[in-house]
Every structure is written in structure tokens, then in C-alpha cells.
Amino acid sequence: MDQTGDEALSRGEITREQIITAAHDLFISQGYHGTSMRQIAGQAEIALGGLYNHFSSKEAVFEAVLERYHPYSEVMPVLLDAQGDTIEEVIRNAAETMVAAINRRPKFLNLMFIEIVEFDSIHIQALFSRIFPIAVQVAERFQQIAPDRMRQVPIPMIIRSFLGLFFSFFITEYVFSPNAPPAFSENGLEAILDIYLHGLLKPESTEAK
Amino acid sequence: MDQTGDEALSRGEITREQIITAAHDLFISQGYHGTSMRQIAGQAEIALGGLYNHFSSKEAVFEAVLERYHPYSEVMPVLLDAQGDTIEEVIRNAAETMVAAINRRPKFLNLMFIEIVEFDSIHIQALFSRIFPIAVQVAERFQQIAPDRMRQVPIPMIIRSFLGLFFSFFITEYVFSPNAPPAFSENGLEAILDIYLHGLLKPESTEAK
DNA sequence: CCTACCGATCGGTAGG
């Protein structure tokens, strides 16, 4: 993504990539402490000792995986590129693109969960400073497209509620889809987007009382 | 909670409770594979061997912890008891009660994350069948309080969006509050509830185009 | 409910 080029990787860089990919796949399906350096080496097709030529510790491997695969890093570019004439179109478009991308990789939130549980979010600060400027761009773009269609919501809350929308969607999808009646998943994205855009309540009386 | 009584626990039951409490505290701060049976025994103030008089395996300990402390189990009763004359009051009341309860135990979602990552959600089905009927009661109650104030939203989507509201709130709180400017957290609950109830867009033209 | 132990596996390293 932010590499200078996709081609022309040196032998060592290729190995490094294989390690990161292998570690990512294992971490998201077993957790950090549930994955051993031997498993990572095996899946990357090198010996255990070879791992330590590329990373000084298991935690260093995890940090490299986070850097490349954290959900925030993958979500933000989609939001910046979403097309549409009205704000509804842009938001629906962004939402659908993300859901499609994510359905190809159903466990994509797991990396964030591992960071929260097994590391008490110690790595989030470094990531945040990289991603925050993009998030601000996204929110400003939303307001720019429809300066008068959106209600009075502070920009930080636009970002926060929009990210929250996806957590809401995917976590409840994890939980409901294998267990609940189909009505919980059918058209789930549309219904949740509809509530997000227009609210749970009828528009008649915006003011309570 | 669903015990027949709080008092009159036998000696063995007291020990069992201590184990569950100790294991819960360790799991939510270290994860499942990051916590050892020796740590659990130590915190419960018994020897390692003694653990196995109460639980046949580490996984059995985790199942008992999930049974007692899963976020869903703790959230649903609050929703059933929320008071208020209008639907807005009920929802705001429920939200505030939950946030207050949860702020006392900031890592309360971690148990759910562990289940998702380290167990691939294998235990959710048993929990779900216990909690689902309560969720339906909650949603029906919402519709009963304000049959004409709510927009046309299927009951499953009411449940789903409402649970999602809290995931959205807490996960973004985890991420933003230590890093972002205060504007991301100030009045966060109110702003997010406002979007949930009334939508991100202005009510003028409910129909797009 | 504890002591003492089992084989297996862990993260990491020396030396080449």
C-alpha cells in the first residue's frame, strides 16, 4: 500500500512479507498468545531461528502485522474514495464497498480485538496519529458534499458515529447470523444505514415534548 | 443473579465462585491463552490441583465465566427495566444506566472479544438461546411505548441496532478517549444517541430525490 | 484440597 513499489522486492523483503502474512492469518484465528513462533515460522516456510533475523521478538511481529492490517488503515481509504452525488449515495456507497471488501475477509476486526484484550491497546496511539488526519478529511468531505442536508453534528462525532456504524454492523453480524432467524441478517445493512441516516423515530416532531 | 439465593452457599460453592471471579478478572485483562491455570489458582487462593475439583479443564472455567459475565447477559436486564414516558426517555434512560454501569467496569466487552477471537464464537449459541427471548421482550416493549413514534423498523433490527449502538459507543471510546482531542468524547453519548434517534440527516426530505 | 510430578511446548539464542 504505502510501499514505494510492489515489484523489485529483495529476497529478504519477500521473506519478511511472508512472515507478516503468515502471522496475520494465525493471529486473527487464534489470538496472539494462542499462536506460537513455531507456527508462524512453519506457515512462512522458514525455520524458527530464521524468524529472528527479521524480527527481534514475537511482539515485534505483531506490531508489523498491526501496521499493515489494522482495520482502521483499511477502512479509511474506502471512505475517502466513495462516490455519489448526494450525501446518502456517498454513505451508502462507502458502506456497501466496505461490506463487500470485508465479507471477503470475515475476521478482519479480530486484529483490533487482540490489540484491545491482549495488549490493552498499547499500540493504538502510533496508529491513531497516522489515521486521524485521514478521518478528518473524510468527515470534511461529507460536510462539503451536503452542507445543508446534515444536521448539526460536530465533525468528531461524524467520524466516531460512522466508524461505530461498522462495528455495530459486524459485531452483531458475528453474533446473529449463525444463530438468529434470517430476519436479523436479511437486508441488515440497508436497515442499519436507514436508521443511521434518518433515525429510529419518525421525523414529525423532532423536538421531544 | 439467577441463583436461587445469595446466602447459604456451601463451602464448595464459595470456592467455585472465587475461581470464577478470579478467572474473569484475569481473562479480561490478559486473554484466554495469556492466562494460566496457576494464575487463576493463585488469585482464587487455592493450589493448582484444587482447581480441578471444580472444573475439568481450562475451557470449562472459561465457559462458567462466560455464563455469568457475558455482556449480553448484563445488558438485557437493564433494557427491560428502563423507565420513561416517551420512547426517547426510555432509550436515553437505558443508555445512561448502561454507560454508568459499564464505566465502573471498563473492560466488560473483552470477554466477548475473547470468545470471538480465541474460540471462534463456539459458545455463543448456548448463550443466544437464553438471551434471545429477553431481547424480543425489550423490542416489543419499545414498540408498545410508542407504537406511532417509531419508524417502520422490523423488531429484529431494533434489537440489532440498539445493541450495535453500545458496541459503537464503547469501541470508539476505547480508541478515541486516550488519543483524540476531547471533542471526540465530550457529550459523546448524547451526540450518538441523537444520531440514533433522529438520524444524521435533516428531517426535511425523508425521501431521497 | 495440596504436593509433587508428567510430557509437551513455549520464546528465544548460540554457533555456524
Place this chain on the structure above:
DNA sequence: CCTACCGATCGGTAGG
């Protein structure tokens, strides 16, 4: 980048 190894710790059990 591999082989062979380190001490430490893991989940679990026998026997009392």
C-alpha cells in the same frame, strides 16, 4: 537462514 539447544512454563494428573 538452519540445527540444536536453553531454562521456564504450560495444562493436567496421581496419590494421598
